[in-house]
Amino acid sequence: MATCFMQIIRNRKIVDDDFVTVPNDAALPESGNIFVSLERWRSERDRLSARSGKLGVILQNTVDPREIADDLATFDAIAVHFPIYRDGRAFSVARILRQRLGYEREIRAVGNVLRDQILFMERCGFDAYQVADGKSIESALGGFEDLTVTYQDAIDARSVPRQR
Amino acid sequence: MYTYDEYDQKLVRERAAQFRGQVERRLSGELTENEFKPLRLQNGLYLQLHAYMLRIAIPYGVLSSTQMRKLAEVSRTYDRGYGHFTTRQNLQLNWPKLEDVPKILDELAEVEMHAIQTSGNCIRNITTDPLAGVARDELEDPRPFCEITRQWSTFHPEFAFLPRKFKIAFNASGDNDRAAMKYHDIGVKIVDRDGERGFEIWVGGGMGRTPVISKLIREFLPREHLISYLEAVLRVYNQLGRRDNIYKARIKILVNETGPDEFRRLVEAEWEDTKESSLRLDEAEIERMRGFFSAPDYESLPSSDELLGQIRSGDGALARWARNNVVVHKQPGYSAVTLSLKEPGTPPGDLSDSQMDTVADLADTYSFGEISVTHIQNLVFPHVKTSELESLHADLVALGLATPNIGRINDMICCPGLDFCNLANARSIPIAQEITERFEDIDYQDDLGELALKISGCINACGHHHVGHIGILGIDKRGVEHYQLMLGGSAGDDASIGKILGRSFPAEEIVEAVERVLKTYVDLRESPEEAFLQTFRRVGEDPFRDTLYGDVLYADHSKS
Numbered sequence: 001m002a003t004c005f006m007q008i009i010r011n012r013k014i015v016d017d018d019f020v021t022v023p024n025d026a027a028l029p030e031s032g033n034i035f036v037s038l039e040r041w042r043s044e045r046d047r048l049s050a051r052s053g054k055l056g057v058i059l060q061n062t063v064d065p066r067e068i069a070d071d072l073a074t075f076d077a078i079a080v081h082f083p084i085y086r087d088g089r090a091f092s093v094a095r096i097l098r099q100r101l102g103y104e105r106e107i108r109a110v111g112n113v114l115r116d117q118i119l120f121m122e123r124c125g126f127d128a129y130q131v132a133d134g135k136s137i138e139s140a141l142g143g144f145e146d147l148t149v150t151y152q153d154a155i156d157a158r159s160v161p162r163q164r
Numbered sequence: 165m166y167t168y169d170e171y172d173q174k175l176v177r178e179r180a181a182q183f184r185g186q187v188e189r190r191l192s193g194e195l196t197e198n199e200f201k202p203l204r205l206q207n208g209l210y211l212q213l214h215a216y217m218l219r220i221a222i223p224y225g226v227l228s229s230t231q232m233r234k235l236a237e238v239s240r241t242y243d244r245g246y247g248h249f250t251t252r253q254n255l256q257l258n259w260p261k262l263e264d265v266p267k268i269l270d271e272l273a274e275v276e277m278h279a280i281q282t283s284g285n286c287i288r289n290i291t292t293d294p295l296a297g298v299a300r301d302e303l304e305d306p307r308p309f310c311e312i313t314r315q316w317s318t319f320h321p322e323f324a325f326l327p328r329k330f331k332i333a334f335n336a337s338g339d340n341d342r343a344a345m346k347y348h349d350i351g352v353k354i355v356d357r358d359g360e361r362g363f364e365i366w367v368g369g370g371m372g373r374t375p376v377i378s379k380l381i382r383e384f385l386p387r388e389h390l391i392s393y394l395e396a397v398l399r400v401y402n403q404l405g406r407r408d409n410i411y412k413a414r415i416k417i418l419v420n421e422t423g424p425d426e427f428r429r430l431v432e433a434e435w436e437d438t439k440e441s442s443l444r445l446d447e448a449e450i451e452r453m454r455g456f457f458s459a460p461d462y463e464s465l466p467s468s469d470e471l472l473g474q475i476r477s478g479d480g481a482l483a484r485w486a487r488n489n490v491v492v493h494k495q496p497g498y499s500a501v502t503l504s505l506k507e508p509g510t511p512p513g514d515l516s517d518s519q520m521d522t523v524a525d526l527a528d529t530y531s532f533g534e535i536s537v538t539h540i541q542n543l544v545f546p547h548v549k550t551s552e553l554e555s556l557h558a559d560l561v562a563l564g565l566a567t568p569n570i571g572r573i574n575d576m577i578c579c580p581g582l583d584f585c586n587l588a589n590a591r592s593i594p595i596a597q598e599i600t601e602r603f604e605d606i607d608y609q610d611d612l613g614e615l616a617l618k619i620s621g622c623i624n625a626c627g628h629h630h631v632g633h634i635g636i637l638g639i640d641k642r643g644v645e646h647y648q649l650m651l652g653g654s655a656g657d658d659a660s661i662g663k664i665l666g667r668s669f670p671a672e673e674i675v676e677a678v679e680r681v682l683k684t685y686v687d688l689r690e691s692p693e694e695a696f697l698q699t700f701r702r703v704g705e706d707p708f709r710d711t712l713y714g715d716v717l718y719a720d721h722s723k724s
Contacts, residue, residue, distance in 0.1 A: 064403075086202050086285070088325030092402050095322055100437060116186065116203055123321035139194065146182040149175040151315040152391075153442045154322060160171045160315070161449055 061089035082111035098125030184266035208279030225253030236520035287317035308453035327405035328413035368419030396435035465497025468550035513541035581621030588621035590638025
């Protein structure tokens with residue numbers, strides 16, 4: 001399968017995506033960086049750990065990340081899925097990963113990822129974004145600049161009360 | 165009151181610019197209506213029956229005269245010359261145009277106002293006692309904690325897309341709750357325990373189609389943990405609240421489904437990990453916030469309790485107004501005055517642009533430029549010299565805002581109903597007006613005493629019908645507007661939910677039904693001092709059911 005690299009936003013820059021998402025029913029590629037579902041990780045963890053290339057896991061927003069706390073060190077990236085932009089559970093998932101579980105590598109927003117939520121995603125711990133199909137990635141980049149004043153600490157500790 | 169610094173000012177400016185961009189992207193088609201909808205809602209913009217409606221935030225109900233003048237100007241320029249004060253201490257404009265809304269937000273930003281999070285599935289305006297800072301019965305002014313909570317909740321990145329809306333209220337006056345705290349998603353009650361000041365945390369109250377009184381989740385929370393604890397409650401709700409059914413998505417349903425004990429366990433487990441984080445409030449921040457709400461420059465005066473008593477003991481209009489619309493004040497020589505927005509002929513809570521301008525002028529003359537909005541849809545001048553009551557009364561009479569009906573049957577809460585709202589099943593304002601006219605005799609209203617009548621045009625309960633001593637709910641019965649009557653509700657610390665006693669009434673019979681309830685109460689009360697709610701609780705529902713649905717009027721043969 002010839003892969004045309006998609007573009008994503010990573011650390012506020014548009015870059016080529018160096019990961020591919022492998023569906024549950026597709027064969028694992030020999031090499032390269034891949035995302036697999038949490039179910040596939042659970043059923044094929046030995047094969048996945050033995051591969052070369054980076055490994056990412058995709059979490060549904062209903063997962064309590066504390067359940068996979070012991071596995072976090074094996075993941076090079078974690079994607080959290082937004083089934084629809086107005087389902088806010090993934091914000092909590094990302095914050096728990098970053099703040100509670102101390103996960104430091106990439107947390108990627110996937111699914112219905114839109115400009116007007118992207119800043120909130122970043123403040124909850126996401127640092128990579130696969131913008132929804134059909135939406136302009138350049139426009140999405142503007143979402144980071146919309147609001148610069150933050151009244152409360154999230155994963156960032158740059159809230160206004162500390163600056164006053 | 166709270167005043168903006170450069171950060172607050174920048175935030176509201178950025179928000180206005182962001183919304184302007186969102187409107188442009190909607191108009192260009194880059195945003196679909198579905199994508200735009202939650203964005204406009206989080207800015208208080210609804211699409212109603214006839215037009216857009218913009219809900220402007222009035223944090224915990226506090227307004228300056230400058231802000232009131234701006235509201236007058238905005239109502240005049242961009243709307244039809246009036247605004248509607250709501251049960252959550254906000255102001256609604258019923259007729260703005262979408263393309264004008266960014267301009268309105270710019271204008272509001274000039275006077276430290278906005279429409280942030282006045283709708284949508286996020287944390288809404290923080291509300292409290294309209295007498296905060298002046299009430300004799302308060303432990304301390306709750307507004308510094310309201311402002312801390314307002315800032316924490318504004319654009320909170322984790323809690324902008326909750327399962328459903330989320331409302332927080334503060335009460336600092338013990339049993340005399342004037343903020344309907346127990347009908348909020350979170351109610352925070354300021355309490356003392358063993359000499360330490362802190363909070364009781366009540367969770368899972370609400371009205372709507374499933375009225376629920378909140379549960380006490382934490383008996384004592386030290387002050388420094390307010391934000392970390394709120395955050396723990398919100399996180400549990402964000403993760404576990406139902407998203408499959410909009411009618412079961414409020415936190416009250418989650419608390420009922422898990423049970424308060426399990427809910428408490430989940431929250432405490434979450435909180436255990438965050439209570440010592442940067443969310444901990446330091447004393448300096450609390451003190452800084454208190455500084456914004458320090459007392460105005462009161463004159464040093466002797467107690468005016470005796471003077472107020474004298475004014476009240478007269479028999480004219482001033483005396484009655486002073487009895488019904490004026491309350492004692494913490495500061496010697498001062499009183500707090502309620503301006504009734506329940507003038508016969510005007511929908512409850514409505515104020516015209518010219519009235520707003522004059523209210524602003526009077527606030528400058530009599531009340532240090534301060535005004536507060538009550539959840540019963542009236543206004544308060546919190547700091548009036550008792551010696552100036554007579555003069556203020558004359559000015560308010562001229563303005564049509566001195567109707568002496570506070571706490572009386574005509575001091576109704578009423579939702580906009582089918583005249584404006586696209587959720588309503590029935591009209592509510594015309595019923596309110598009919599009741600106002602039927603019971604216009606103020607002697608009769610005074611004889612009835614303390615009575616809270618509340619009207620909603622549909623089961624979403626914006627008019628708080630469940631907690632009215634007398635509640636009226638508009639329903640659609642085979643295409644015809646009908647009204648369900650319920651009795652015995654209370655929004656206070658003694659919270660109770662009204663009971664439906666029988667079939668609903670068509671529009672032409674509902675006011676008559678209310679009148680029969682009132683006659684029954686007057687006949688059954690032990691003394692004129694026994695208020696309607698006390699009588700109802702003492703005698704129970706049977707006599708009222710008899711009078712409403714029996715063959716004979718109970719009142720006709722109970723006493724001669």
